[in-house]
Amino acid sequence: MSSGNVGLRERKRQRMYQAVSDIAIGLFLEKGFDAVSVAEVAAAAEISKPTLFRYFPTKEDLVLHRFADHEDEPARVVTGATAPVAALRRHFLDGLERCDPVTGLNDRPEVLAFHSLLYGTPALVARLYGYQERSEAALAGALGGGLETRLAAGQIIAVQRILALENWRRIAAGEPVAEVRTDAVSAAERAFGVLEAGLPYRAGPPERHTPEMR
Template identity: 55%
Template sequence: MTEELGLRERKKLRTRTAISAAAIALFLERGFDAVGVAEVARVAEVSKRTLFAYFPSKEDLVLHRFADHETDAADVVRARRAGQGPLSALREAFLRGLSERSPVTGLSDEPAVLAVFRLVTGTPALVARLAEFTSAGEVALAAALAEAGVAALDAELAAAQIAAVRRTLAAANMAAVAAGVPAARRHREAVEAAERAFTLLTTGVGIP
């Protein structure tokens, strides 16, 4: 039974990946607004009903990649080492992501990643939907911080600041890479910016 469930889950994952790949290829070729869901289903060789079972909205065909990382920050806090503070764990994870060229940090110059970045930032509907995922991730982080013993209001305020820092750092990195700066060359500046940002989170911005 376990093996059967494993096969079923792998099949679902392949179907999900195939639908998304077909959609993104069409969107990149003709633009997000010019392609309908029915066409995506036809190219992916699934019914519209099946498509919507995997992706509740057209925007999710692209943004599920971001949604899959929605709770990353919260997960880092919950998985931190014994005795390690939440902010220290988040700082460490972000720096590791930079070294690994994780798309989440914005420091990836893989053509496919850049293409999706340009698609998202150039499509208002996708930008709006992405903001929803960002907000949900912030809520999840606040919950994780509260579990770590941070007072409720402080957890919410800290989550908002941390989320903003991570988002700002990633956007700056991706903008630089999209402008033609190789990720390897951008890495040092990205690390310096991340170190500065997380230091400010720890000590405060110092603005009267």
């Protein structure tokens, strides 16, 4: 099969993912996550339940599909970087400047509604941890592997999650983006500064120290 055909097939597959996810999220926002069955989503998308489950293994994945593209984003950012934490800090600050929904600093009604659905549904919050664990694993691999980098990756992903959640909570409470942004940038600078000072590693495997002979 030609590469053009493979590319077309993948684009069609991605369009199907997006279309079904959008339909499901619309139903969940209208009726509530627990009130909508997978069969109802399949019927609305005009596909069979088995077909739906081929694309989305669980009901929760219908919502969390929107995070799929971001799962290995930290790993992509640090790949080839000589100062990984600094690269991640720049990336997060750039996201704040763009009001990227992933940073929590976005007041579009549809974004606020999506985050309210996500954080207000225990099953979705629980499933989200699986995405975060895979993100940590990918980041640790990009940093060189080993226990030290796994610990570092866990701290980095936690910082990003907490910063974004705080931004979303303030926006959801009615604070203007312009007011939250200043604090959000300051908090990100401080948090990544602490990470940079406290994570004594560089891209690549941690150094092995030979005990001194006495």
